[in-house]
Amino acid sequence: MDLLDFFGGGIIDSVGKIADELITSDEERLEKENEILKTKLQYDFQNKELDTKLMTGQIEVNKIEAQHPNIFIAGWRPAVGWIGAIALAYQFIIYPFLIWLWTFLQSQEIIPKEISYPPVLDIGALWTIVSGMLGIGVMRSFDKTKNIDTKKM
Structure with a gap:
């Protein structure tokens, strides 16, 4: 309200x-x-x-x-996008593979069982940031489907 x-x-x-x-x-x-x-x-x-x-x-x-x-004024959106992409890749591709590898190495007694798993990202905050960026990405996709040249705008 x-x-x-x-x-x-x-x-x-x-x-x-x-x-x-x-x-x-x-x-x-x-x-x-x-x-x-x-x-x-x-x-x-x-x-x-x-x-x-x-x-x-x-x-x-x-x-x-x-x-x-200036890159610090014009480049902050792409930077947030790349950070979001890297974080998503870590959370959904790299992290599950690391857990599998970690478990395998501990079962082979290469890594001691006292050492904990790799860190997990705060996915709630990540989704908030990435979904905002994807909203911008959807508008760009719409422009592409309508053959709108945004470089001339």
Whole structure:
């Protein structure tokens, strides 16, 4: 719940309850309920419009950052992508192989049984980061299927 919902939603509901208590006829009650519904719809529309403007502004910032010649400004997204790819490769390909190898080496008494297994990554945090990056990747895939040349944008 955002700040506008907290203040705006509570005011709209309060006005609706007060109006309901003051109006007696069914016709007047329906008219006031209709006005309250219109107000709620208008409020929701304005809230969505603000969200859209915020997302559009972020997209513009992203475009400017991506064109910057400095690697620390333009390169942070690819860096996060590569780190995510390496972490996923470790977690789902390398780690299971290491566990198998570790168990085999311990059974052959090459590695002492007191030495614990290789570390496991925090997959919850990893999925949060990688899924955000994949959202960007899906948009790029959409551009490719529509033959949109993003280098000219």
